[in-house]
Amino acid sequence: MGTGGTAPAQADRGGASGVRTALAGLTTRGRSFLAAGIAAAVCAFVLGLSELLRVGLLLAVLPLICATVLYRTRYRVAASRRLAPGRVPAGSEARVHLRMDNVSRLPTGLLMLQDRVPYVLGPRPRFVLDRVEPQGSREVSYRVRSDLRGRYPLGPLQLRLTDPFGMCELTRSFSACDTLTVIPRVEPLAPVRFGGEATGYGDGRQRSLALAGEDDVIPRGYRYGDDLRRVHWRSTARYGELMVRREEQPRRSRCTVLLDTRGGAYEGAGPDAAFEWAVCGAASVLVHMLERGFSVRLVTDTGSAVPGEGADGFAGTGQETADAAGLMMDTLAVVDHSDGTGLSRAYDVLRGGNEGLLIAFLGDLDEEQAATVAKMSRRSGGAVAFVLDPDTWTREAADVPRPGDRHEERLQLLREAGWTALSVPRGASMDQLWRQADRERSGLAAVSGEARG
Numbered sequence: 001m002g003t004g005g006t007a008p009a010q011a012d013r014g015g016a017s018g019v020r021t022a023l024a025g026l027t028t029r030g031r032s033f034l035a036a037g038i039a040a041a042v043c044a045f046v047l048g049l050s051e052l053l054r055v056g057l058l059l060a061v062l063p064l065i066c067a068t069v070l071y072r073t074r075y076r077v078a079a080s081r082r083l084a085p086g087r088v089p090a091g092s093e094a095r096v097h098l099r100m101d102n103v104s105r106l107p108t109g110l111l112m113l114q115d116r117v118p119y120v121l122g123p124r125p126r127f128v129l130d131r132v133e134p135q136g137s138r139e140v141s142y143r144v145r146s147d148l149r150g151r152y153p154l155g156p157l158q159l160r161l162t163d164p165f166g167m168c169e170l171t172r173s174f175s176a177c178d179t180l181t182v183i184p185r186v187e188p189l190a191p192v193r194f195g196g197e198a199t200g201y202g203d204g205r206q207r208s209l210a211l212a213g214e215d216d217v218i219p220r221g222y223r224y225g226d227d228l229r230r231v232h233w234r235s236t237a238r239y240g241e242l243m244v245r246r247e248e249q250p251r252r253s254r255c256t257v258l259l260d261t262r263g264g265a266y267e268g269a270g271p272d273a274a275f276e277w278a279v280c281g282a283a284s285v286l287v288h289m290l291e292r293g294f295s296v297r298l299v300t301d302t303g304s305a306v307p308g309e310g311a312d313g314f315a316g317t318g319q320e321t322a323d324a325a326g327l328m329m330d331t332l333a334v335v336d337h338s339d340g341t342g343l344s345r346a347y348d349v350l351r352g353g354n355e356g357l358l359i360a361f362l363g364d365l366d367e368e369q370a371a372t373v374a375k376m377s378r379r380s381g382g383a384v385a386f387v388l389d390p391d392t393w394t395r396e397a398a399d400v401p402r403p404g405d406r407h408e409e410r411l412q413l414l415r416e417a418g419w420t421a422l423s424v425p426r427g428a429s430m431d432q433l434w435r436q437a438d439r440e441r442s443g444l445a446a447v448s449g450e451a452r453g
Helices: 015-024 028-047 050-071 233-239 274-291 319-334 344-350 367-379 405-416 430-452
Strands: 002-008 076-084 087-089 093-102 111-115 126-129 137-145 150-154 157-162 169-173 178-183 207-209 248-250 254-259 295-300 357-362 382-388 420-424
Touching: 015 050, 028 050, 076 157, 076 178, 087 319, 093 111, 126 137, 150 319, 178 319, 254 274, 254 344, 274 295, 274 319, 274 357, 274 382, 274 430, 295 319, 295 344, 344 367, 357 367, 367 382, 367 405, 382 405, 382 430, 405 420, 420 430
Parallel strands: 087 178, 254 295, 254 357, 357 382, 382 420
Antiparallel strands: 002 076, 076 093, 093 137, 111 126, 111 157, 150 178, 157 169, 207 248
16 A cells, blocks of 8 residues: 655746746647747737737737646645555556545646556556545546566656646646565465475474573573473472473474576576576465475575575464565565576575475576585485476477486486486476475385385
8 A cells, every 4th residue: 555645736836947837838739829829919010900919919828827827726635546455466467546635625627647657567547537626535546467576666646737728737746656566476386295304383303492592401480471380399499489391392394495596597588488487486385385384484596595694484373474475475576687607605505504395496507506406405304406497498399309418417416416306397387396296205205214124
């Protein structure tokens, strides 16, 4: 929701600048009347015709009077803008509601509204409002739609005033703007467990003490609301105050999503490009894991992470989950290609601790980059990679694809390092690849169990 603010429908009157502003607002009709009047007055002076002089003066003065009256009009109007919704997936429509209130004691004349919108959202909407009574209001709305994610400014709203004769038009602009966020499309994913490697909230393999802080291993002091059954009597007698036992609680399982944004790893542009598929896939996984109770984090090849360095990740229930998903989507709405050529900075971020389940969306890899990705699985509880096949994404379906030996070699290198690596062809469904990854991880877990037996 946004508010355009309140402003007088007039400009500051001041000397020559005010005169130039008023004359610049003359329409084609007003300029024609002025030119005809001047020409008639000149002819009357040359020919000595007083009647023609009066006609010329009338034609010339009429647009000047209209411009002066319109320029000195003291309309005071308030404009507001409301987006429904303010965050919309790519390819979906949002509606923009405009409200114009006349806060003065005088009725307005004919008003024309125009809202500035980027070209990608569609043509500029224009509306004509009839006379607005004192303290009255008018409401209009229009729709916007974009197939490209991003953040798009809406506004400022422009108010165009005109006189009854159509001799002059003056434009007034409100200062406030709003922003429409177009986020990546999110595909619903099946609730899989990836062979038991990452099992969600309440079943994590790692456990932590009830309070954060390594120095609080001994029983702590009693706090209001603590269960009296947890009182540690030996420590109470020792310290002379009530002490309670600390209990272990399950740690929320973690999931890190790695998004490869290198410009050289993807080809093509537009809503159906390979990079857009990777962004939409990352968005689908992030939302799915949040809904499953995971603590999630987004990392890119540049080493940037959301949330930032030192944070475990976004987590929560109910509204907290929705807010965390919104922050993630806002980040992915504006993510773009990076200038980097390697994945070493992302590796430096990931090797700092146990990332839990690691899910990567990768573009084209060379031998060095594949070796770097292979090492990332050592600090994770499970690693799944969706590697886009450059052969299918750079050629049309009717063309004969190039040999994919290099792409298969990279996938095999990742699999040998412990990754569940899947090739992503053009037009692939994220949900189908998600299920396939679960089946492959389940098969690997079964084979690993038989080997241990």
